[in-house]
Amino acid sequence: xxxxxxxxxxxxxxxxxxxxxxxxxxxxxxxxxxxxxxxxxxxxxxxxxxxxxxxxxxxxxxxxxxxxxxxxxxxxxxxxxxxxxxxxxxxxxxxxxxxxxxxxxxxxxxxxxxxxxxxxxxxxxxxxxxxxxxxxxxxxxxxxxxxxxxxxxxxxxxxxxxxxxxxxxxxxxxxxxxxxxxxxxxxxxxxxxxxxxxxxxxxxxxxxxxxxxxxxxxxxxxxxxxxxxxxxxxxxxxxxxxxxxxxxxxxxxxxxxxxxxxxxxxxxxxxxxxxxxxxxxxxxxxxxxxxxxxxxxxxxxxxxxxxxxxxxxxxxxxxxxxxxxxxxxxxxxxxxxxxxxxxxxxxxxxxxxxxxxxxxxxx
Amino acid sequence: xxxxxxxxxxxxxxxxxxxxxxxxxxxxxxxxxxxxxxxxxxxxxxxxxxxxxxxxxxxxxxxxxxxxxxxxxxxxxxxxxxxxxxxxxxxxxxxxxxxxxxxxxxxxxxxxxxxxxxxxxxxxxxxxxxxxxxxxxxxxxxxxxxxxxxxxxxxxxxxxxxxxxxxxxxxxxxxxxxxxxxxxxxxxxxxxxxxxxxxxxxxxxxxxxxxxxxxxxxx
Numbered sequence: 001x002x003x004x005x006x007x008x009x010x011x012x013x014x015x016x017x018x019x020x021x022x023x024x025x026x027x028x029x030x031x032x033x034x035x036x037x038x039x040x041x042x043x044x045x046x047x048x049x050x051x052x053x054x055x056x057x058x059x060x061x062x063x064x065x066x067x068x069x070x071x072x073x074x075x076x077x078x079x080x081x082x083x084x085x086x087x088x089x090x091x092x093x094x095x096x097x098x099x100x101x102x103x104x105x106x107x108x109x110x111x112x113x114x115x116x117x118x119x120x121x122x123x124x125x126x127x128x129x130x131x132x133x134x135x136x137x138x139x140x141x142x143x144x145x146x147x148x149x150x151x152x153x154x155x156x157x158x159x160x161x162x163x164x165x166x167x168x169x170x171x172x173x174x175x176x177x178x179x180x181x182x183x184x185x186x187x188x189x190x191x192x193x194x195x196x197x198x199x200x201x202x203x204x205x206x207x208x209x210x211x212x213x214x215x216x217x218x219x220x221x222x223x224x225x226x227x228x229x230x231x232x233x234x235x236x237x238x239x240x241x242x243x244x245x246x247x248x249x250x251x252x253x254x255x256x257x258x259x260x261x262x263x264x265x266x267x268x269x270x271x272x273x274x275x276x277x278x279x280x281x282x283x284x285x286x287x288x289x290x291x292x293x294x295x296x297x298x299x300x301x302x303x304x305x306x307x308x309x310x311x312x313x314x315x316x317x318x319x320x321x322x323x324x325x326x327x328x329x330x331x332x333x334x335x336x337x338x339x340x341x342x343x344x345x346x347x348x349x350x351x352x353x354x355x356x357x358x359x360x361x362x363x
Numbered sequence: 364x365x366x367x368x369x370x371x372x373x374x375x376x377x378x379x380x381x382x383x384x385x386x387x388x389x390x391x392x393x394x395x396x397x398x399x400x401x402x403x404x405x406x407x408x409x410x411x412x413x414x415x416x417x418x419x420x421x422x423x424x425x426x427x428x429x430x431x432x433x434x435x436x437x438x439x440x441x442x443x444x445x446x447x448x449x450x451x452x453x454x455x456x457x458x459x460x461x462x463x464x465x466x467x468x469x470x471x472x473x474x475x476x477x478x479x480x481x482x483x484x485x486x487x488x489x490x491x492x493x494x495x496x497x498x499x500x501x502x503x504x505x506x507x508x509x510x511x512x513x514x515x516x517x518x519x520x521x522x523x524x525x526x527x528x529x530x531x532x533x534x535x536x537x538x539x540x541x542x543x544x545x546x547x548x549x550x551x552x553x554x555x556x557x558x559x560x561x562x563x564x565x566x567x568x569x570x571x572x573x574x575x576x577x578x579x580x581x582x
Contacts, residue, residue, distance in 0.1 A: 064465075066456040255452050258412060259513070260442035261469035263434075356434050 064256070065249055065273040075241045075274075076281040082234040083285025083336050086227055087329045091293050093223030094325040100216030107205045107212070111186070113174040116199040127172055130197045134176050137192075139184030142177040234336060235343045238278075242270060242347035253355075267348040271341045278340035286333030293321040293329070364390050364521060364552055365411065370420035372406055380406050382576040384420070388554065390520070393547040395563045396556040398573035404556040407573065408523050411554065412446050413437055425520070442466070445514030445551075449526035451506045453498040453513070459485065459505075460494040463512045481516065488512045488542075504535045511542065522546060525556045536562055 113134060115126050131143045146154070151172060152163045159168070178184060186204045193200040246253060256266050297320040321329075365388035372381040380403045388394065396404055409415040410422055410429060422429040425440060432440065453462045460481055461468075467477045485491050488508040498506055507527065514522060524543065528536035540555075540562060547553045554571075557563065563570065570581040 062457055062461050064454070064457075064468075251452060252454055255454060255465070256469060258414070258441060258444075258446050259466040259469055260438045262438045265469050265471070 063273060063276075064269045065245070065252065067273070067276065072245075072273075072277055075237070076277040076284075078237050078241075079234065079278050079281025079336065079340060080285040080288070082230055082237070083282045083333050084288045085285075086230045086234075086332055086336060087286055087289030088292065089223055089227045089230060090332050091289060091321050091325055091329060093220050093227070094328065095321055096216060096219045096223065098322050098325075100212055100219075103212050104209055104216075105180070107209055108183075109178055109180050111176045111178060111205060112203045113176060113193065114171050114201045114203060115174075115197065116171050116201070117169040118199045121198050123172055126197050126199065127174060130193055130200050131174050133192055133196060134174065134189065137184050137189050139179050139182045140176055141179050144175045144177075146173045146175065231336070231339065235339065238274065238340050238343040239347045242274065242344045243351065245270065245273070246348065246351050253352075263349060263352045266352060267345045270348045271345040274344035275337060275341035278337040281340075282333040282337045285336075286329060289329055289333075290326060293325070297321060364388055364425060366421075366423040368421045370410070370417045370422045372403070372410065372415070373418045378576075379418075380576050381410075381417070381573075384578050386571060386578060386580055388521075388552055390552055391547060391550055392569065393544065393553045393566075394555070394569040394571055396554055396571045396573065397558055397560075397563065399558065402573040403576050404558075404573055405525060408446075408525050408554075408556055411521075411523055412444050413441055442470070442517060443520045445517070445519035445522040447507075447510050447514045447522070447524040447527050449529045451498070451510040453506055453509055455498050458495050458497055459490055459501070459509050462498070462509055463516055465513060466517050477516075484512050484516060485509075504531050507531055507535075507539065511539070515546065518549075519551060522551050522553045523556070524554070526558075527555060528557060528559055528562055533561070537565065540565055 113130050115123065115130060117123055127145050131145055134140050134143050148165050151170060152159075152161075155163060155170065163170075186202060190202040193202055253266060256269075300320050365386075367384045367386050370381060370384040371379050373379045384407070396407065398404055406415070410417055411424065413424065413429060413432065416422075416430045424432075425443060427436075427440070453459075454465070457465070463485060464474070464477060464481045467481070468474070482491065482494065485494055488511060490505060490508055490512065493501065493505060493509075496505075498509070501509070511524075511527070514524075522543070527539055527543070531539065536559070543553050543555060544566060555562075572579045572581065
């Protein structure tokens with residue numbers, strides 16, 4: 001006669017002595033060589049290949065914190081949006097920074113000598129003398145005197161196309177190319193020009209460069225401030241979501257407590273849960289941002305040498321994300337996932353401390 | 364193992380729900396904790412499984428004063444205590460196997476080291492065919508046995524069961540009682556909180572009777 005388990009009513013179960021707890025320790029020894037199947041996952045785990053992944057998301061076992069819930073879906077959607085915003089902000093900051101640097105570099109690579117027409121001064125002689133002085137100055141690579149045709153073309157939008165030499169006292173310009181690695185002494189050049197060429201003025205574009213630097217700096221800092229706000233909003237969202245998840249999974253926390261789980265184990269479960277959610281969110285948001293910047297880059301490349309492209313380039317520079325920018329976007333997305341996980345861990349520890357203080361972990 | 368001396372418990376500013384409790388629970392003993400609803404049985408169990416601290420008196424569990432136990436020491440002490448709740452408290456999203464294995468999992472043990480033990484225990488409580496079942500589709504009796512298996516998986520020094528027969532029919536209640544008796548014989552102290560007189564009449568054991576927050580002991 002076979003006994004049907006801990007106490008089977010079908011068989012004669014009159015004697016309680018027939019009921020025996022299984023000797024777990026003995027069984028463990030006896031069956032140590034017969035403990036489950038060796039799967040590919042086991043092999044990878046043995047080789048340590050899955051170590052960080054298993055630690056982070058607890059792969060291979062059912063999650064102690066349920067993976068799918070309405071709050072979870074909402075949270076990963078929010079994280080996706082936040083990641084998209086953070087990456088767009090960062091990308092925009094990087095683009096502005098790169099464009100501003102290009103502007104600054106272009107502007108600071110060139111200075112202008114302007115000669116105002118004066119009575120009893122031959123303009124062509126003055127231009128020749130000024131160009132000669134500039135070319136002899138260390139750090140000047142080249143000079144280009146704008147002839148009357150080029151000058152009248154510059155003034156054409158305001159004065160029309162019938163402007164003739166002598167009609168108006170028009171200043172003339174010399175474009176001077178500067179060696180960026182060995183910049184000339186502009187003060188000495190300015191003094192030399194004023195002494196030898198009446199009406200000559202040197203414009204080193206410092207005012208423009210200063211304005212551009214200020215504008216670019218302001219834009220970059222504003223971008224970083226927005227990025228910080230987005231990250232702060234993400235953290236706060238995660239804190240609220242964690243609190244919500246803890247409230248929703250209160251029974252799980254209680255059960256874990258009374259089966260002897262340590263707080264760090266409980267926190268790790270929630271950390272894994274939120275990291276898993278965050279990974280999904282940052283993947284969606286991050287890929288979205290990468291696609292947007294890639295499409296913009298392709299559009300800009302395709303529109304080079306077209307009127308629209310020239311206009312865009314005139315206002316925004318090349319308006320493309322540098323290659324390092326894509327790396328920064330990926331780093332930002334991963335940072336948001338890690339930030340989410342650690343924010344959740346912090347929130348859980350805070351909650352558990354509170355529970356412990358109030359002694360209310362039992363229902 | 365357990366020693367209470369003039370223990371009182373009060374929620375907030377309300378009346379004391381437990382008053383001047385003085386008793387001991389020795390190793391390998393069996394006792395019923397009984398009394399009318401609202402007598403304080405569950406509150407006493409909460410102190411015993413270290414979820415609450417008494418507001419006065421000295422309650423010692425495994426020789427340590429409950430009021431003085433550091434937070435970091437609680438998990439290790441709770442692992443020596445098996446608890447069976449009347450509402451089972453199984454995690455609905457885990458299978459029977461995973462629920463029973465939970466105490467081992469939280470200890471960070473490799474599943475390969477305990478899988479067979481859990482399966483054997485499930486067989487022993489006649490749930491061998493329900494290892495992959497989820498609690499929402501299990502009967503009350505099955506859930507009760509799963510909850511008991513979870514409490515026993517690490518062979519605790521102390522088993523606390525709160526109304527373990529409250530949701531089951533009389534034949535199953537008798538089976539559960541036999542199970543607890545066998546557990547006590549194998550070296551675990553058992554405290555069964557119940558107000559089911561018929562259950563207590565089936566086995567001659569010490570009775571801790573709570574009434575109005577005070578305790579009378581019938582050896």
